[in-house]
Amino acid sequence: MELKQVTVLLLVTLILPGCQGSVSLGATIFGITGAALYASFDKLRCTFYECCSPKSDWIKPNITALNNALDTHLHGQHLVRDVVSRALLGHLSNNDPAKALVMSFHGWTGGGKNYVAKFIAESIYKLGMRSQYVHIFVSTVHFPHEQQADIYKLHLQDWIRGNVSKCERSLFIFDEIDKMPLGMINGIKPFIDYHESIDKVDFRKSIFVFLSNTGGPDITREMLQLWRSGRKREEVSLKDLEHLVERGAFNEKGGLHKSELIQFSLVDHYVPFLPLERRHVELCAHDEIRRRGFTSSKELIKKVADELMYFPPENQLFSTTGCKKVAQKVSYIIANVQYDELFD
Numbered sequence: 001m002e003l004k005q006v007t008v009l010l011l012v013t014l015i016l017p018g019c020q021g022s023v024s025l026g027a028t029i030f031g032i033t034g035a036a037l038y039a040s041f042d043k044l045r046c047t048f049y050e051c052c053s054p055k056s057d058w059i060k061p062n063i064t065a066l067n068n069a070l071d072t073h074l075h076g077q078h079l080v081r082d083v084v085s086r087a088l089l090g091h092l093s094n095n096d097p098a099k100a101l102v103m104s105f106h107g108w109t110g111g112g113k114n115y116v117a118k119f120i121a122e123s124i125y126k127l128g129m130r131s132q133y134v135h136i137f138v139s140t141v142h143f144p145h146e147q148q149a150d151i152y153k154l155h156l157q158d159w160i161r162g163n164v165s166k167c168e169r170s171l172f173i174f175d176e177i178d179k180m181p182l183g184m185i186n187g188i189k190p191f192i193d194y195h196e197s198i199d200k201v202d203f204r205k206s207i208f209v210f211l212s213n214t215g216g217p218d219i220t221r222e223m224l225q226l227w228r229s230g231r232k233r234e235e236v237s238l239k240d241l242e243h244l245v246e247r248g249a250f251n252e253k254g255g256l257h258k259s260e261l262i263q264f265s266l267v268d269h270y271v272p273f274l275p276l277e278r279r280h281v282e283l284c285a286h287d288e289i290r291r292r293g294f295t296s297s298k299e300l301i302k303k304v305a306d307e308l309m310y311f312p313p314e315n316q317l318f319s320t321t322g323c324k325k326v327a328q329k330v331s332y333i334i335a336n337v338q339y340d341e342l343f344d
């Protein structure tokens with residue numbers, strides 16, 4: 001109902017009872033007006049404050065935007081782009097999904113796992129990571145004590161239930177899930193299982209993303225082998241890495257290890273992040289230099305890449321820290337360049 005109509009209704013309510021003395025008619029109209037006013041206020045509130053309503057534009061999933069972000073800012077992870085983009089499109093475009101979407105990201109440090117989680121949030125919520133519907137849990141920060149696992153588990157269940165009842169389209173990101181106290185993760189199971197609703201709360205539209213380094217060494221070993229046999233990185237397919245999932249490489253001790261999520265196949269997608277090569281680190285350096293407002297040059301990029309370490313020793317193929325330390329190294333190099341310009 002538009003504001004103008006509400007005003008007219010309001011005027012009618014004020015005038016009518018006086019003219020006809022009909023109290024009940026007045027009360028009825030007043031009731032209708034009240035509801036209309038409330039609806040308008042709600043709509044008005046949604047224009048200024050984030051709200052969950054699918055009619056407002058605070059939650060507007062945009063897969064094109066996600067693909068663009070991944071194409072421009074995520075380097076060396078062709079498998080990730082494909083899986084994540086397809087999985088989200090499938091889940092978001094289905095008005096009646098069978099269960100919550102659960103993706104588990106695995107791989108070497110600095111491969112871009114947190115980055116992709118951020119892009120997902122930005123492609124769904126106008127406020128991105130700042131949205132009140134995005135929840136991040138870092139195991140070492142939120143659940144540091146193994147012996148309190150039972151209490152954490154109850155809190156976490158309350159939070160998930162509370163937050164999803166506020167908004168069905170909620171995003172939960174669990175960082176360092178491999179460091180979560182043993183058994184705690186099973187507390188999430190009811191929410192991501194195939195239930196229509198639990199206590200009238202429907203969890204099927206929510207999204208869970210797990211991040212961990214588990215499987216990193218196995219992925220790397222596999223990539224080295226493929227590289228030695230002459231396979232191009234870009235030609236490696238998900239199928240080439242599938243046996244790692246079957247072998248349980250992504251579920252080594254901690255986190256998902258022995259969890260019911262695995263047992264009941266509740267994880268929809270295992271997403272392998274490949275170890276980054278020097279050329280990818282250089283792309284990250286290029287992005288970072290530009291982000292700081294400086295002109296990127298081959299020389300500057302080389303300086304940043306030289307600051308990092310590579311392995312294995314015989315061919316130095318992969319960066320030990322991926323793109324993780326690039327921002328820090330860029331700061332250091334730019335400061336050095338500025339120092340030389342000032343004092344040399």
Ligand SMILES: *[C@@H]1O[C@H](CO)[C@@H](O)[C@H](O)[C@H]1NC(C)=O
Pocket residue numbers: 062063064065068
């Ligand atoms: C989705 O994102 C793309 C790229 O950022 C933009 O051009 C497009 O207008 C967006 N679509 C909607 C419906 O907002």
Ligand SMILES: *[C@@H]1O[C@H](CO)[C@@H](O)[C@H](O)[C@H]1NC(C)=O
Pocket residue numbers: 135136158159160161162163166
């Ligand atoms: C939602 O989750 C946050 C943690 O991200 C928690 O602090 C808050 O209490 C939860 N809200 C509800 C209503 O449960």
